Amino acid sequence: MSKLAKLKGITPKYVFGRVRHEIRKNNNEKIIKKNKPLLHNKDVSIISQNCVGGVFYHDMGLQFLSPTVNLYLTSNEFLKYVINIKKYNDIVPVVTMDDEKKYPVGKLGDLTLNFMHYHTCDEALQKWEDRKKRINYDNLFVMVIDDKYFTEDSYKEFEKISYDKILFTTDKVYAGKPDCLVLDKIFENGKSIIIEHRKFYKNKVLINKLNAMK
Numbered sequence: 001m002s003k004l005a006k007l008k009g010i011t012p013k014y015v016f017g018r019v020r021h022e023i024r025k026n027n028n029e030k031i032i033k034k035n036k037p038l039l040h041n042k043d044v045s046i047i048s049q050n051c052v053g054g055v056f057y058h059d060m061g062l063q064f065l066s067p068t069v070n071l072y073l074t075s076n077e078f079l080k081y082v083i084n085i086k087k088y089n090d091i092v093p094v095v096t097m098d099d100e101k102k103y104p105v106g107k108l109g110d111l112t113l114n115f116m117h118y119h120t121c122d123e124a125l126q127k128w129e130d131r132k133k134r135i136n137y138d139n140l141f142v143m144v145i146d147d148k149y150f151t152e153d154s155y156k157e158f159e160k161i162s163y164d165k166i167l168f169t170t171d172k173v174y175a176g177k178p179d180c181l182v183l184d185k186i187f188e189n190g191k192s193i194i195i196e197h198r199k200f201y202k203n204k205v206l207i208n209k210l211n212a213m214k
Contacts, residue, residue, distance in 0.1 A: 024196065031198045032059045041210045045136045047085065048143040049078040051117075052168070055195050067132040070117035075150040077111045079157040082142050089132055095121040140164070141210060145186060145194070146171060164213050166206060168194060181205045
């Protein structure tokens with residue numbers, strides 16, 4: 001490698017990273033192009049534990065009809081939220097800047113909302129309140145992620161959810177169970193592989209479940 005390339009920071013690691021990024025981007029564009037025409041339920045409110053719901057809305061070119069965009073809750077707190085969603089949505093969260101996490105954090109009663117993609121507390125609160133008003137409780141779908149906090153008891157709580165739902169998991173014990181989609185990976189090295197590689201579109205399970213609601 002030339003000295004000029006090194007001075008510009010163009011290292012083999014950088015080049016490899018860019019190539020991987022472009023390949024992943026092209027693959028995701030193909031996946032989105034294939035799935036977008038298949039979705040018929042376009043006014044669905046997706047209540048998602050993390051950014052999967054927001055990314056899906058963006059992929060499909062739909063308005064955000066949900067407050068759970070660009071944020072996350074732990075699985076157990078999220079389950080508590082969706083099981084009692086109307087009660088919690090009557091509460092206005094108290095949002096403060098977390099100096100350690102470096103992003104706004106909201107207290108919704110006894111729950112914690114991690115607004116990791118927002119720059120200010122005012123922005124996080126305003127987006128939550130505005131989007132909360134758009135929820136269509138008659139066409140509501142819940143996305144749960146099997147994270148490190150998810151247990152057998154968590155699955156029992158998942159089964160209590162009265163709305164249409166899906167659990168994204170890597171645990172094969174849930175294979176064949178209703179409302180579960182088993183994936184090879186969800187997280188890897190701190191990254192959300194389910195989003196980066198659009199794994200939530202696997203076998204059209206999500207698209208088919210959403211369409212079946214109409």
